[in-house]
Amino acid sequence: MSEVLVLVEHVEGQIKKVTLELLTLARRLGTPSAVWAGPGYSAEAKARLAEYGAEKIYVADSADIADYVVAPKAELLAQLVSSASPAAVLVAATAEAKEIAGRLAIKIDSGVLTDAVGIGEGLVADQSIFGGGVNVQSRVTKGTPIFAVRPNATPVEAAAGAGAEEQVTVAVSDAAKVAKVVDRVKEEKGARPELTEAAIVVSGGRGVGSAENFSIIEKLADSLGAAVGASRAATDAGWYPHQFQVGQTGKTVSPQLYIAAGISGAIQHRAGMQTAKTIVAINKDPEAPIFELADYGVVGDLNQVVPQLTDEIAKRK
Amino acid sequence: MNIVVCVKQVPDTATERKLRSDDKTLDRDAADGVVNELDEYAVEEALRLKEAHGGEVTVLTMGPDKASDTIRKALAMGADKAVHLVDDALHGSDALGTSYALAQTLKKIGFDLVVLGSESTDARTGVLAAMLAERLNVPQLTFANKVEVNGSAIAIQRVTDYGYDKVEASLPAVVSVVEKINEPRYPSFKGIMAAKKKPVEKLGVADAEIDTSQVGLANSWSEVADFSAAPPRAAGTIVKDEGDGGVKAADFLASKKFV
Numbered sequence: 001m002s003e004v005l006v007l008v009e010h011v012e013g014q015i016k017k018v019t020l021e022l023l024t025l026a027r028r029l030g031t032p033s034a035v036w037a038g039p040g041y042s043a044e045a046k047a048r049l050a051e052y053g054a055e056k057i058y059v060a061d062s063a064d065i066a067d068y069v070v071a072p073k074a075e076l077l078a079q080l081v082s083s084a085s086p087a088a089v090l091v092a093a094t095a096e097a098k099e100i101a102g103r104l105a106i107k108i109d110s111g112v113l114t115d116a117v118g119i120g121e122g123l124v125a126d127q128s129i130f131g132g133g134v135n136v137q138s139r140v141t142k143g144t145p146i147f148a149v150r151p152n153a154t155p156v157e158a159a160a161g162a163g164a165e166e167q168v169t170v171a172v173s174d175a176a177k178v179a180k181v182v183d184r185v186k187e188e189k190g191a192r193p194e195l196t197e198a199a200i201v202v203s204g205g206r207g208v209g210s211a212e213n214f215s216i217i218e219k220l221a222d223s224l225g226a227a228v229g230a231s232r233a234a235t236d237a238g239w240y241p242h243q244f245q246v247g248q249t250g251k252t253v254s255p256q257l258y259i260a261a262g263i264s265g266a267i268q269h270r271a272g273m274q275t276a277k278t279i280v281a282i283n284k285d286p287e288a289p290i291f292e293l294a295d296y297g298v299v300g301d302l303n304q305v306v307p308q309l310t311d312e313i314a315k316r317k
Numbered sequence: 318m319n320i321v322v323c324v325k326q327v328p329d330t331a332t333e334r335k336l337r338s339d340d341k342t343l344d345r346d347a348a349d350g351v352v353n354e355l356d357e358y359a360v361e362e363a364l365r366l367k368e369a370h371g372g373e374v375t376v377l378t379m380g381p382d383k384a385s386d387t388i389r390k391a392l393a394m395g396a397d398k399a400v401h402l403v404d405d406a407l408h409g410s411d412a413l414g415t416s417y418a419l420a421q422t423l424k425k426i427g428f429d430l431v432v433l434g435s436e437s438t439d440a441r442t443g444v445l446a447a448m449l450a451e452r453l454n455v456p457q458l459t460f461a462n463k464v465e466v467n468g469s470a471i472a473i474q475r476v477t478d479y480g481y482d483k484v485e486a487s488l489p490a491v492v493s494v495v496e497k498i499n500e501p502r503y504p505s506f507k508g509i510m511a512a513k514k515k516p517v518e519k520l521g522v523a524d525a526e527i528d529t530s531q532v533g534l535a536n537s538w539s540e541v542a543d544f545s546a547a548p549p550r551a552a553g554t555i556v557k558d559e560g561d562g563g564v565k566a567a568d569f570l571a572s573k574k575f576v
């Protein structure tokens with residue numbers, strides 16, 4: 001079977017869950033080969049990739065690759081596509097990986113499909129468009145198909161692969177060294193999972209009332225090991241940082257569970273969350289449109305309901 | 318500084334958005350066309366850079382005739398002139414085709430800086446700026462929440478999951494902006510009137526030296542095989558809080574094995 005290249009997502013050497021999802025998916029399409037780009041590769045990383053099915057691991061861990069915006073990673077993948085002739089290339093549908101996929105597509109003259117939620121027979125991708133309103137099946141018609149797959153779309157299954165390591169040297173071209181990353185600034189984030197990757201997201205909206213009161217949303221999130229999200233009304237008000245905004249102009253999330261507290265469920269918010277598997281809404285207005293989506297809804301004051309729910313979860317642990 | 322800002326007309330999210338049953342492309346007649354919201358931030362950033370450093374702001378859009386409304390809005394905000402790439406041969410182009418057509422046009426009209434929104438609300442691919450940087454062989458400065466130009470040097474803050482990266486490059490370059498980089502201005506009455514007199518140049522594929530084998534539905538690198546309306550969500554259980562709403566919600570979560 002042909003190789004399927006999987007670009008590994010990693011932060012400070014830690015492999016993100018979406019990579020394990022992509023390896024799981026790649027096993028159904030061919031023989032998974034993980035591609036490690038940038039510094040941070042380790043024996044643990046190798047073991048983890050092999051545990052989830054990587055037969056091969058291409059390692060290109062020079063600093064050069066991460067020191068310039070996107071272009072070097074696209075060059076690396078283009079080089080591997082030409083040497084390995086894979087059946088497909090999979091990346092996570094994150095902002096940066098989609099850009100890598102886009103530049104790769106031009107380099108190898110191949111089609112790219114973004115935000116796939118599944119890839120089936122004949123490399124047909126499932127996509128959910130218009131904020132979850134329409135399901136589309138699409139395919140690449142030219143070149144080596146490139147897919148950017150949404151986090152949380154594939155249940156992870158371990159299956160040991162050989163994990164044969166192959167060092168790759170890329171001579172990053174001068175053309176790819178024109179946008180230099182001179183500093184990486186980490187803003188405080190704490191121990192919560194990343195919003196787009198999280199299995200559970202707890203979001204607060206205008207109904208939360210203030211920045212201080214977002215602590216009740218955070219407490220509920222922490223009791224569930226969840227990420228915190230926010231509606232645009234809440235981020236616009238400055239109650240919660242913008243990078244946590246869910247919706248049309250924010251992040252798209254498809255977690256197993258989405259809890260919306262004090263969020264009305266405007267179409268632009270729904271566009272970012274309505275593919276969640278289970279939706280729970282807490283809102284004092286019984287007419288709020290979010291209840292049309294909710295699998296379970298509580299009509300009530302979130303100041304009462306949310307802390308009670310948090311306590312109750314703690315009790316049941 | 319010669320700044321070109323790429324603006325896209327998209328169907329209003331608040332109206333029903335559909336694909337056409339015949340060729341499975343976006344049904345642009347079914348919904349009202351509006352300026353892609355993030356592109357308003359792109360226009361605003363372009364105007365601010367012009368105000369700070371001098372130069373000219375050109376709006377570039379590719380789209381059918383009715384996309385001219387979008388051009389007017391950007392001109393009313395203060396852009397100086399516009400180029401409208403419009404040709405039936407472009408219908409149905411995918412991201413690769415669109416980036417090729419826009420890149421050809423940009424080469425034709427020239428630029429020091431190209432500014433885009435980071436994502437459109439219809440396609441939501443978020444790849445166009447990266448593709449333009451690749452095709453034009455200039456630095457990619459995308460997902461910016463801050464842009465600073467100093468002579469021919471340009472620096473941005475690139476938003477990341479953990480915070481931001483500081484990125485440096487020199488002009489010419491492609492920039493894409495995120496929401497909240499600025500607060501887009503509303504067109505004033507005077508701006509709206511002035512926009513009517515501003516030059517809008519219409520270009521077809523031949524004018525922009527676009528090879529028609531690289532654009533259009535038939536030449537796209539991908540295709541929609543099939544589509545269907547997503548099945549509606551099954552109606553859920555809604556309870557009124559009688560002092561035990563949190564407990565009931567916990568029961569529900571437990572029944573679904575979340576706790």
Ligand SMILES: Cc1cc2nc3c(=O)[nH]c(=O)nc-3n(C[C@H](O)[C@H](O)[C@H](O)COP(=O)(O)OP(=O)(O)OC[C@H]3O[C@@H](n4cnc5c(N)ncnc54)[C@H](O)[C@@H]3O)c2cc1C
Pocket residue numbers: 204205206207208230231232233234245246247248249250251261262263264265266267268269272282283284285288300301302303354
């Ligand atoms: C172009 C465009 C793009 C947009 N993009 C986004 C986007 O990406 N994400 C996004 O979220 N929005 C987006 N919006 C905004 C969107 O239209 C809504 O305005 C926004 O989602 C509303 O946020 P909200 O639900 O928190 O606030 P509201 O609509 O004001 O709803 C607040 C809810 O809280 C309830 N409430 C109040 N107090 C309590 C209480 N004590 N207990 C329980 N419930 C309470 C109220 O009943 C109400 O239903 C966009 C809009 C436009 C025009």
Ligand SMILES: Nc1ncnc2c1ncn2[C@@H]1O[C@H](COP(=O)(O)O)[C@@H](O)[C@H]1O
Pocket residue numbers: 323324325326353355356359377378379380412415432433434435436437438440441442443444445446
């Ligand atoms: N047809 C178009 N005409 C002009 N600009 C466009 C067009 N399509 C996309 N863009 C630009 O590319 C950005 C990203 O679009 P997308 O890749 O579709 O998410 C938009 O915010 C626009 O700035």
